[in-house]
Amino acid sequence: MEGFSVELSNFGYESPKGLGIEWTEMNLSAFLTSAGINSAICVVLLLLYSILRKQPGNVNVYFGQRLARLRSGNHDPSLIDRFVPSASWILKAWKTSEEEILAIGGLDAVVFLRTLVFSIRIFSVAAIICTFLVLPLNYFGREMQHKHIPSESLDAWGPLFCVIRHILLCLCSSLLCKDVLVLFNNEYKSIAKMRLAHVTRSHSNPSNFTVLVRAIPRSSGESYSDLVTKFFSDYYSSSYLSHQMVYRSRTVQRLVSNAEKMYKMLKFCSTQQQYGSSFIRCGLCGGTANSFKIVSRQSKNVKRSDPDLREKECAAALVFFRTRYAAFVASQALQSSNPMLWVTDLAPEPHDLCWKNLCIPYKLLWIRRIASLLAFIVFMFFFLVPVSLVTGLASLDKLQNTFPFMRRILKRKFMNQLVTGYLPSVILILFLYIVPPLMMLFSAVEGYLSRSGRKRSACLKVLYFYIWNVFFANILVGSVITRLSTLSSPKDVPSLLAKVLPQKAFFFMTYVLTSGWASLACEVVQPFSLLCNLFRRFIFRKKDVLSFSAMSFPFHTEIPRVLLFGFLGFTFSILAPLILPFLLVYFCLAYLVYRNQFHVKFLSVISRKILNVYITRYQSGGLYWPIVHSATIFSLLLTQIIALGVFGIKKSPVASSFTIPLIICTLFFNMYCRQRFLPIFKNNVVQVLIEMDRQDEQGGKLEGIHEQLYSAYCQFPSTSPTLYTNVSLNEHENGADDKLQDLEGNKPGPDEASSSGSSPSKPDK
């Protein structure tokens, strides 16, 4: 325990004497209280989960909606088994292979789990290095002060001790740096490979053939659809296939529901259901093709039936091309001499497309983007209020003066420890819960074309927010204002950080426990879904499990949290390495929990893979990795700057001149990655696209893909649930999920079902 408190108060050789040991010991007991509470919560919740997941009533909470029906009645465990906690889920989660996760959770899930593995590797190395090098040093330093050695011999020892410490710190930071760079390089390489493989495998992905055109110029005589036909058959005559206009939603939605009613009436007369659904879904296609004569004939009827439809067109369209290469080329180019007209982008995947945002005038987009940025900045600064509230809780004297009635309560030691240790981080976390939805809102305002793009933008915003408001604001608000009065110059930032960080270590360790451990336990138990489920079952007495909708994975809250913890780990690693074991436990637990959430179950009944909790309707194809890259590089750089602050530029020029090459090295590595790997994430590779086109052409598959294109994008999904299931599952999810429709009605034979898993990597699942 001695060495422990030394760690934090006394580590800096030039530690602030005024704060002394009392301060740290008070903090230590507060921290232990908080650690006890959080560990207890964590253990209880995990045990609860291992029981709850076995209850048949909760199966739709923990195993997604579709599994529900299949499971009930088949594998009912015995009553004793049901109420005994077990670790079987951990084993199952551990056994899941990466290929299975890739096949179901998509590349994004793999990237997320890889980030966790990378963090575990780095911080286990860091923990070993720092425990063997930094901790004994601190203990030795403390012992020397304790033994009351006469000051002369301390003075004689002082410089030597200082030199040893600097050498060891240099060693630590260079080992850490080398380790991170080597590991990260390997990870980046393998994820870049995965991304290429992801593109190569997605042969039937319609988004590769589709270009999204926005800002079609107005023309008095012609409709937007005619303009699109004219433009693309003029400039891309050899590769232009067809297009599909985008319509303003409300009016057309009404139209579609009318048509649906009509269809229901006609259904009894019609023999072929297939054409009917095509008619409803893609009756609004602008282009025509031979194989779709029936559809287009019917669509003409629709057009004739509503002459206003032309006026409902947005200045946006989906344009289909013959080859992937042609679509890619068309999407990349600057079409018009006015860059605000004929703006082209590669279309997102059908499920990923935000139809609503396509109708936003392109001219307004950049204004929306700035407005969202301004709102974000304002919110960042307004959030300083709860942060300073949290900091205020640590200084109890003020609180007692303001609220005299609290004095009696706070006199109890336990309550005191609770308020100073546990409460601040709980309050911070409660405030932080509003951040991800708000950032999602900001990103929604920006009008992204794809859901995944919106989520990625929200992810970045949340990350900036966390690093600024959890880390910097907490450190600077608490320390600059109350203790060090003013920041004299930017040059002093490193030494300021080096001084303040050890003092703040307890707070961040508590934060890791509360926000990390306890949140993970909540994540696995899913209390919100559980409560909803309970309410529905016991209060509203509903049995319809299908009405409960499964969620897609909240990458925009989970990735920033993991990166924030990585950031804390890096920055504290050389100053207060005792935070590392707690982080390591978090990362390991997170790895198991998220594997479980993504994890795949083989069901013997229909031998198909189904997700545990989250469904993956769209994915970005690993585009979260560059964010992980930037965050890691930033963390590493800040760590090195803090090391510079510890050495003190003037006090030991040798040690600080040793750190500067590390910084330069990190910057070089960053540049290298941006040159070598980043372009793959930003652009498609021509070689790959051409090879894919050739394979399809030689295999004669291209025609089939072209026909599928017409029905791939559907702006107005049918509103009645049965129709929707028939249509969307039949045509969109015809990869691994193509037989899910049968859950509603006729069950397929076992042969048919097993053959349906032939293309498990289809990206539009």
Added chain:
Amino acid sequence: MEGFSVELSNFGYESPKGLGIEWTEMNLSAFLTSAGINSAICVVLLLLYSILRKQPGNVNVYFGQRLARLRSGNHDPSLIDRFVPSASWILKAWKTSEEEILAIGGLDAVVFLRTLVFSIRIFSVAAIICTFLVLPLNYFGREMQHKHIPSESLDAWGPLFCVIRHILLCLCSSLLCKDVLVLFNNEYKSIAKMRLAHVTRSHSNPSNFTVLVRAIPRSSGESYSDLVTKFFSDYYSSSYLSHQMVYRSRTVQRLVSNAEKMYKMLKFCSTQQQYGSSFIRCGLCGGTANSFKIVSRQSKNVKRSDPDLREKECAAALVFFRTRYAAFVASQALQSSNPMLWVTDLAPEPHDLCWKNLCIPYKLLWIRRIASLLAFIVFMFFFLVPVSLVTGLASLDKLQNTFPFMRRILKRKFMNQLVTGYLPSVILILFLYIVPPLMMLFSAVEGYLSRSGRKRSACLKVLYFYIWNVFFANILVGSVITRLSTLSSPKDVPSLLAKVLPQKAFFFMTYVLTSGWASLACEVVQPFSLLCNLFRRFIFRKKDVLSFSAMSFPFHTEIPRVLLFGFLGFTFSILAPLILPFLLVYFCLAYLVYRNQFHVKFLSVISRKILNVYITRYQSGGLYWPIVHSATIFSLLLTQIIALGVFGIKKSPVASSFTIPLIICTLFFNMYCRQRFLPIFKNNVVQVLIEMDRQDEQGGKLEGIHEQLYSAYCQFPSTSPTLYTNVSLNEHENGADDKLQDLEGNKPGPDEASSSGSSPSKPDK
């Protein structure tokens, strides 16, 4: 005079009392001394120029090398005319139309002159606004203090005066902002149009058809040339035409000179000179075409004669495509799944291409770029030494203490004024003279593909350097260290700037005089060239004017200087508007001088246009304009931040809340320009390229252009001057200059000469 000095010392309502009036009056007299010296220098040099330019001996200094021969003997002015100063050159410069400058100086010259015109417009408006609004206000404020009004009534007047002042300043800055944004929008629009026209007109530009491939991967069996053929005929089979390898220079240069000797021997036997020169110049082409059988047959001989040639190939090649569109598409795409291989870019124009840099391994380029950046940053900080020297000169006491012998000299009033007023800016300018060549060196290290790209990068570096080291370093070094001790927080920067700027106004006014007026006069007289010419003529007694090489325009020194003055004008406009008239005079003078330098003369003899001083061998096509844009927006933003500092965020929240919308407005405008205009400068427009291809195809010109392609790029120009003239003028400069070769030998008839001006807009002149 009273109002004048008030202006600078007393403008800030919270002016530093300790410095008082003596300080400013001493500065005022020092400034007047400096103004006198500079004006005298300027007038004398301009008069000198009007005489010197009429001397036949200097014709090659002031009218380029090619004019020299044509002129001598033809228009010899009378002796009296020759030695009487005249303003005829100003008239001639004024009369030149923009089309003429565009035709000869290229788009870059027009952009440069447009920047000057824009500055004149803005600052004449600013001068009017500020003279009528700000100056009377200052005078009134001064009068109030002078009349020794009892303090009570001053206190009563004080707030009212403050409010009036704030309202007027708000008015000023908003008028200025509106003015700048409206004018700049128009300018940007017209320059974007010009850029599009520039592309459209350059029908025979070979660079539009050419893609530069670097980082061709190594293969054990095959040569680079074979790999290129294989790759491009595989993936771009429909549009790939041919290619030309790049060779390591030294060995091949030796080969070429050997071949040349051989050619000279053969010359007597050969009947067709044309083939001979092609043989030498393009005998190393990798591709073959029917129309070039002779050349390629000979080139095969060359290859057979030196089996080592294959080993001399670099991993880079010029690849020619059938259409502009195909070349553009190929240049934009990411070719390989390893982004560090098969890197493609659109090739620069033949004269613009840096052959040397093509052989640098692509993997090293980013390392070179970082190294250059680091060197730049280090140099930026080392340059603070001369800057603080300059600042030190202002405080004479210290100087006298260090060098006691100077005390006697400095006792004379004039010397004192000279040292405090004139010397500092002269020393600064002398140090600044080494900056542009050094920045050019840094940019050269970065390995740019084109000369214009290198120059543009140097231009940016010089601009950063000027703004940092002339403006910020001067203000902060002088003020922060000696007067205000420490910068307490970033929030105080605006108010610090507002306080310090008026004190520094004298120095910057002197700087404008010295660096602006006097440099312009030097620019027009070209003292260095003149001296060289004199030495050659009178000391070495050489008569060969041709050996004197004409320069291309130093955009990388002139554009940053003009932008720096614009920056000074903006930042001082609301605090010390008396700098504006001096700037205005500079801009007007600069406009005349640079028009004269670019200006075009019609020579009746062969009725052709020739540059005055500079030749334009390559151009960037207006790519300097985005730099002007960024610099202007930055200046405007800083002005508004300074205004914020004047109001003081706490002191008058109304006024500062009035400034914040201006800042947001400026940011919005910046984003708008980046969206609306910038893409045109960054990319080619597909619509334009396809239209050009169609026109050429329909006109049957495409074949001819393809044939020209083979000889357009020549890595090893012949070393002997006569051959060079024959070849390069005959093939490269076959636009307006295609008959210049005849100056060396046979003169063409008048019909032939006049018809040669038919394509004056050819960009590779």
